Amino acid sequence: MVKPIYDRFRDSIRSEIPVALATLIEGPRIGSKLLVDESGFSLGSLGGTNLDRVVKRDALAMLDAGTSEVRHYGSDGEARQHDLSVFIECHARRPHLVIFGAVDFTRALASQGKLLGFRVTVCDAREVFATRRRFPMADEVVVDWPDRLLDRIGAELGPRDAVCVLTHDAKFDVPAIVGALPTRVGYLGAMGSRQTHEKRVQRLLEEGVTLKQLERVRSPIGLDIGGRTPEETAVSIFAEIIAMRTGHDAPSLSDGEGSIH
C-alpha cells in the first residue's frame, strides 16, 4: 500500500496539487499512512474508518490553512483523547495576508496572521513607518505604493489570501483597493469609520470602480463584536476572514448601520 501512496504524493507535489500525508507516529500501527488531497481524494488508512474520517477532515482544514503538525486522537478518532499521535504533513502554499498601511493596528493584525499560519506582507509608501523594527513578526516589510506592489504580486493572490487596507487615507486606500479588485483575492477589507468609507466610495467610483465591484470590499472591516484595542480588532477581522472562507454567515460591520470601533 505504501508504494502507491508515495507515488501519488510525489505526483501531487510535482503538479502543485495541495496534498497532506498523515502518518501514525504513536500507537499500535506506527507508520501507517493516509494521503488526502485538496479535492477530498484519499488513499491508505491509519487503521479505522472513524479515525480515517476525522484525520481526513483535519487534514483538509490544515491544507486550507497551510499548516503541518502533530495531532492526537483516541483509538477511534476521538478528539479529546491521546492514544494515538498522527503527524499531518501538508504541502500547500501558506495563505498570504497583505496589509496596506504601517499603522498601530498593523502590528496586532500581523501577529494574528502569523498565529493563523499566514505569510504576512506589510506595505506602506512611507519609509519611516514601514520598518522591520516596527514589524518584526512580518515576513516582508515593503516600502512602496500599493498599486506597484499589487502589480508585482496580484497574479499570485487567490481565494485563501487576504488584503487588508488600514491606512484611512485615500491617497493609499484608493490605489490599494483599485489594485486588489482585479485579483482573485478571497478577502478584501478596508478600515475606517462609515464617514471615511463613504468618502472612499466616492473616490473609488470616480476612479471607475463599479458598484458591483465595491460589494467585494468589506468596510467597515471585521465582524461586529465591539473590538476596540488593535488586538481585539484583529480578532474581529480574522473572524470575518474565516467566516467568509468557510461560507458562514455572520453579521459583519459592513452590513450594519450604527457607529463602529
Next chain:
Amino acid sequence: MVKPIYDRFRDSIRSEIPVALATLIEGPRIGSKLLVDESGFSLGSLGGTNLDRVVKRDALAMLDAGTSEVRHYGSDGEARQHDLSVFIECHARRPHLVIFGAVDFTRALASQGKLLGFRVTVCDAREVFATRRRFPMADEVVVDWPDRLLDRIGAELGPRDAVCVLTHDAKFDVPAIVGALPTRVGYLGAMGSRQTHEKRVQRLLEEGVTLKQLERVRSPIGLDIGGRTPEETAVSIFAEIIAMRTGHDAPSLSDGEGSIH
C-alpha cells in the same frame, strides 16, 4: 496641573482602582498628561478636546484589556496619522484566562490569549499532558483537578476573566463548570459537539446545577464562523469573549441548531 494628576494617580493605585496615565512623548506639547480612571473620570489634557476624547476612549479600552503601549495620533486625535506619540500606561490587573484541558486546541487558545493581553493558566489533572514543554506560552501550567484549582482562585475571577473548558470529558468538564458557576467570571464556555453538550447538561443537572445557571455556559463554544483548525477555533472563542464583554450581539454556536466544528 501635574501635581493633582500625580496625587490622583497615586491614590488610585493605592486603592486598586484601575487607572491609566497618558503622556505625550512626541509632538509639540511633550510631557502633557491626561489621567483616566475606570469610571470614565479624567483629569488633565494633552492639548486639545478631540485628542483628549480619542485618547480617553483608547485608554478605557486598554484598561479593559490591561495593556500599556505607545499609540500614535494626528494633532487633532486622528487615528491614521503620526504627528503625536502618546504613552498610555495602564495600571489594571490583566484579565485571566483559565483553560481546563491540556488538549491540542489548548495551545492555540493559550497563544491567542497571550496576544490579547490575558494572563493564561492551563489546568489538567493528567500530568503527562499538562507540561510546560507543551504550553510554553502559558503563564502557569497547573496539574490538578478543576474544582481544586477553582477553590483556590475562584474568588479572584471577575467580569473581565474567562474560563474555557476544553476537555470533552465529563470527569473533568463537570467539576470545572460546577466550580466556575459560583464565581463572578465574565465568560464561561465549554467545548464539545451538541451531543457531548447534551450529555454534559444531563450530568450537570444531576449535580444540582439549575437551568438558570446553565444559561451562563456558552456551549458549543465560540462564534459561528466555521473555524476548524485549533487556531481558527481560538479566534471564534475570543470573538465571543470580546462580543460578550462589549455587549455586542453576535450569533454564537450556542444559539444555533446545526452541526459544528
